[in-house]
Amino acid sequence: MRASMLRSIKSLTTSPSSHILRRGYASEAVPERKVTVLGAAGGIGQPLSLLMKLNPLVSNLALYDIANTPGVAADVSHINTRSEVVGYASDAELGKALEGADVVIIPAGVPRKPGMTRDDLFNINAGIVKGLCEAIAKHCPNALVNMISNPVNSTVPIAAEVFKKAGTYDPKRLFGVTTLDVVRAKTFYAGKAMVPVAEVNVPVVGGHAGITILPLFSQATPKANLSDEVITALTKRTQDGGTEVVEAKAGKGSATLSMAYAGAIFADACLKGLNGVPDVIECSFVQSTVTELPFFASRVRLGKNGVEEVLGLGPLSDFEKEGLEKLKPELKSSIEKGIKFAIQ
Ligand SMILES: NC(=O)c1ccc[n+]([C@@H]2O[C@H](COP(=O)([O-])OP(=O)(O)OC[C@H]3O[C@@H](n4cnc5c(N)ncnc54)[C@H](O)[C@@H]3O)[C@@H](O)[C@H]2O)c1
Numbered sequence: 506m507r508a509s510m511l512r513s514i515k516s517l518t519t520s521p522s523s524h525i526l527r528r529g530y531a532s533e534a535v536p537e538r539k540v541t542v543l544g545a546a547g548g549i550g551q552p553l554s555l556l557m558k559l560n561p562l563v564s565n566l567a568l569y570d571i572a573n574t575p576g577v578a579a580d581v582s583h584i585n586t587r588s589e590v591v592g593y594a595s596d597a598e599l600g601k602a603l604e605g606a607d608v609v610i611i612p613a614g615v616p617r618k619p620g621m622t623r624d625d626l627f628n629i630n631a632g633i634v635k636g637l638c639e640a641i642a643k644h645c646p647n648a649l650v651n652m653i654s655n656p657v658n659s660t661v662p663i664a665a666e667v668f669k670k671a672g673t674y675d676p677k678r679l680f681g682v683t684t685l686d687v688v689r690a691k692t693f694y695a696g697k698a699m700v701p702v703a704e705v706n707v708p709v710v711g712g713h714a715g716i717t718i719l720p721l722f723s724q725a726t727p728k729a730n731l732s733d734e735v736i737t738a739l740t741k742r743t744q745d746g747g748t749e750v751v752e753a754k755a756g757k758g759s760a761t762l763s764m765a766y767a768g769a770i771f772a773d774a775c776l777k778g779l780n781g782v783p784d785v786i787e788c789s790f791v792q793s794t795v796t797e798l799p800f801f802a803s804r805v806r807l808g809k810n811g812v813e814e815v816l817g818l819g820p821l822s823d824f825e826k827e828g829l830e831k832l833k834p835e836l837k838s839s840i841e842k843g844i845k846f847a848i849q
């Protein structure tokens with residue numbers, strides 16, 4: 506979580522007059538915002554719900570899952586921060602969970618086990634995401650949708666097709682969450698460049714699977730003089746970051762805690778954009794004309810309507826240019842697979 510967010514949370518929760526601050530904060534400075542988490546009782550959903558409960562920009566937190574929601578909602582609801590928490594536990598309650606949502610975060614679906622690719626999750630997760638997006642189109646068509654469920658390279662195109670079919674599609678409001686790739690790239694780069702990790706910025710573009718994840722270390726700041734070998738190794742580690750966690754968890758799932766952190770960063774950026782904070786920029790997998798592919802992750806400026814501007818790639822090294830051309834066939838085929846599934 507960023508320092509400013511932590512500072513706000515600290516002042517809301519530890520000051521002796523925190524109730525006064527909280528009331529003033531809610532009514533004077535910050536608009537009401539409802540955030541809904543779909544899959545809230547899962548490995549990502551639980552810590553993500555915790556982090557959203559700690560976010561002072563949230564006034565209403567709706568936690569939906571098909572299993573174990575009441576316990577998670579009761580637990581999170583006892584935390585003395587601004588938002589009201591309500592749990593929704595069954596299909597029949599999904600509409601209520603979504604009604605009035607400004608931001609919907611979707612970590613619902615199965616995670617990988619060792620030996621699997623993200624695409625191996627398609628058969629189960631495509632159907633889950635389709636159903637949830639149909640409900641979003643019906644109950645909160647104007648919400649910003651943060652898609653975490655894998656394979657993101659396909660689930661985002663699925664969501665777009667569902668929204669098109671319902672007549673609610675607005676490309677400015679649909680985001681594939683690729684923030685974890687950026688979080689990893691920053692951490693790994695700081696370790697090699699010997700710079701303070703909090704100061705590091707690295708754009709990560711393309712998609713969210715294997716070689717489609719393309720970190721642009723040539724644009725990393727603070728600048729460092731890293732050899733080609735180190736850049737190649739850093740790129741590979743970022744691309745394989747998810748697999749590194751899947752293997753370490755040895756059958757017990759994939760990244761949950763670092764993903765919850767990344768999801769909270771991205772949702773916070775969406776809320777700031779909605780609230781009119783200027784110059785909010787994050788990488789995300791969105792509808793794009795940056796390349797010939799219809800969806801592509803790059804830096805995006807967030808605003809009151811979601812995507813305000815999809816930023817270009819900037820100057821690439823020869824190594825990155827090569828990586829960009831290599832990723833296109835795989836990314837194209839994952840996008841097409843999602844579209845085909847949704848329109849059948
Ligand atoms: N975008 C990323 O960077 C990223 C990072 C990590 C994981 N993921 C993906 O996130 C997804 C979730 O991972 P996890 O570790 O939290 O899995 P998990 O199995 O721990 O949790 C998934 C939750 O989704 C719920 N669920 C299933 N179907 C549902 C439905 N129809 N409606 C509501 N909830 C439903 C389950 O009950 C469960 O609680 C996986 O697809 C994983 O691959 C993405």
Ligand SMILES: O=C(O)C[C@H](O)C(=O)O
Nearest residue numbers: 617655746747748759760
């Ligand atoms: O690797 C996975 O399957 C989960 C996620 O996409 C990740 O990058 O950690």
